[in-house]
Amino acid sequence: MTLYIWRHPKPLHAAGLCLGQTDVGVEQRKLRRLANQIQGFARRHRLPKEVWVSPLQRSRGVGTILAARGFRCNLAPALAEVNFGHWDGRPWQQIPRAEIDAWCERFADHAPGGGENLHQLFARVEGWLATLENQPQLAVGHAGWINAARLLAAGRGVPTQAGDWPRPVAYRALSVLTIPAALPAPVPPPPVSC
Template sequence: MTLYIWRHPTPLNVANLCLGRTDPGVDKRKLRRLAGQIQRFARRHQLPREIRVSPLQRAREVGRILERRGWRCRVDAGLTEADFGRWDGCPWPQIDRAEIDAWCADFATYAPGGGESLTTLFARVEEWLARLPADPVLAVGHAGWINVARLLGEGQGVPQQARDWPSPVAYRALSVISTLPAAPVPPRPAAC
């Protein structure tokens, strides 16, 4: 299985915010630019004209543009970014320093803001990847999700310390993740 996943374009007005499932808008020109980039890549490499996108608008709207251009677009909740709970959408300086320190002290299992722990995010991404077909898949997603998929593709586990977390991929950057093909689904028993 090969996953070609692009990070969404730069969202509007998110400087210095804890950004997970908060759903800011994106400049329409940047959305069209990424859609064109994906379209050219797929044509050049003879890939299917089907895209999977996170339900958050910074990814979903790229899929909608491609859909209007004749692509099949699948909105997939499994591609949603990490859940930062009550931290999500807050400026980093407004988040209690003691909570951030607690997260850093227990990086793998602490649930920031009562949201989703890194261990939980890893399990979610791993399950999503395991369900993919052997054929190439194109997608638009988020930096945290993509980092997890990249680590899994490299055979790495959940980072235990914050310093081991990779830098985020750039906006509109392509990541290629290859894993073993998903196990075939057993046939269903015949109906009586």
């Protein structure tokens, strides 16, 4: 299965923040620009007019625009960005250095801010990917989620060192992932429209 996943547009007022599942807005014109990009890509490549989005408005907003243009928009909570717990939405400068160091020392196992560790993120990503039908899929996601999916598609495991975590993909960038058929197949939840 091929997953075409775009990172959401740049959110408003997020510079310097630890941004995971905090729901921040995006300028409407940036949402439209990404929707235009996806619509044109789907048309050029004759892909289904169906898109998966996370519940966070920086992803969901693109899906809402596409739904108004005739796309089927599916809301997938499993597509949400990593959960940073009580760090989420706070400026990085306000997070105690000792807490960041503890995360880096046990990068795969430590849940930053009491949120979600990398093993949990990878399990969530892998579980959702396994529910998809074996046909091209379009999605709008988040940098941490996309990085986890890219590592899984490459057959790599959860990084144990912070230095092994890939740089985030650019806003509105497309990642094309070939997902192996060997992923476990949990029972898929019914799709929820945007």
